[in-house]
Amino acid sequence: MANILDSGVKLVRNVGRYNIGASSLGELHGLLARLRTEASQKGEPAYAIFLVDRYFKPDSTTGDRLAFRSGDALKFIDTTDEPTTDEIDSLVAALLQEGYTKPVAVVGMGGGITMDTAKAVSNLLTNGGKAAQYQGWDLVKLPGIFKVGIPTISGTGAEATRTCVMTNPASGLKLGMNSDFTVFDHVIMDPELTATVPRDQYFYTGMDAYIHCIEALAGSYRNAIGDAYSRETINLCRQVFLEDDMQTPANRERLMVASYLGGCAIATSYVGLVHPLSAGLSVVLGVHHCVGNCIVMRAMADYYPAAYDEFWQMAERQRVSVPEGICRNLDDATYKALYDASTMHQKPLTNALGENYKAILTLEKVTDLFRKM
Ligand SMILES: [Fe+2]
Known part of the structure; x- marks a missing residue:
């Protein structure tokens, strides 16, 4: 009988690129400018979606620090509990209804919950359907929208993994979209962001x-x-x-x-x-x-x-x-x-x-x- 652990990892995909160091959040400006220019040159829309831990909501400088510009979507994520598949679906539905169907990037800034939410939203925007359909291994068929992860607390490692944890209240299943397409395309690790963590x-x-x-x-x-x-x-x-x-x-x-x-x-x-x-x-x-x-x-x-x-x-x-x-x-x-x-x-x-x-x-x-x- 094969050991259940033998299905382990044989092929690994890592994060595409990353910045590391104090003030590296500033690199986001150049990165998004490049993505916006490429989209415009192809005649495509050049807006981005920002999903940010609600902890940063009262900070009026958040938009500027993230290179937010008019026409972009900015949603603050409630991080009281891990996201449910229904919550992810509602967020995607709201973005689609507001016309954010093909952004140049989905930027997730926050802890594991916010980063996982960004990964899930990115995959659903291109793959369609409901979050629960993709809970498991290698069920995501198409690359998601370009994903940018910006951790603001350190430890869970969500910035590096190929999953995004979601709970499914209907099935009782706590499982992510384990997929090569769930890996961030770009991660910005700026230790200045963790200075105010309790x-x-x-x-x-x-x-x-x-x-x-x-x-x-x-x-x-x-x-x-x-x-x-x-x-x-x-x-x-x-x-x-x-x-x-x-x-x-x-x-x-x-x-x-x-x-x-x-x-x-x-x-x-x-x-x-x-x-x-x-x-x-x-x-x-x-x-x-x-x-x-x-x-x-x-x-x-x-x-x-x-x-x-x-x-x-x-x-x-x-x-x-x-x-x-x-x-x-x-x-x-x-x-x-x-x-x-x-x-x-x-x-x-x-x-x-x-x-x-x-x-x-x-x-x-x-x-x-x-x-x-
Ligand atoms: Fe853990």
């Missing part, structure tokens, strides 16, 4: 990169390039989080690179035990992804002992507190729901614990792990 959020999100890579390196599905990306990501995270101040300009640039490399790592490997348990916290208790991972680390001493020690050393060093006790006194039905929502993640759990992972992760054992959180 400390706790900066830590939780940054640790997503670290946790992706400790899970990948401890797994049974391994390959040389994934390992190389993972090792350097962990290396950079150590430099950032074991220093006195994780948010100096140099550390913000390091973490931006760690996030990108961590995204490349996870695109060629699998996560392990932390992410499935964290997904359980998200689905059952509504806990957000990155803080959820950190909460799960409370129960990981037996599974990732070295990373467990290092993680808590980093949290202490940065004086960041991780929520505690959120699963201590739940009823049996809720523990069962947490168990179901966690153990359904077959690939990462096989990667971490082997094909018979359910013999290890019994209801009693999983309940015990959640109680430790």
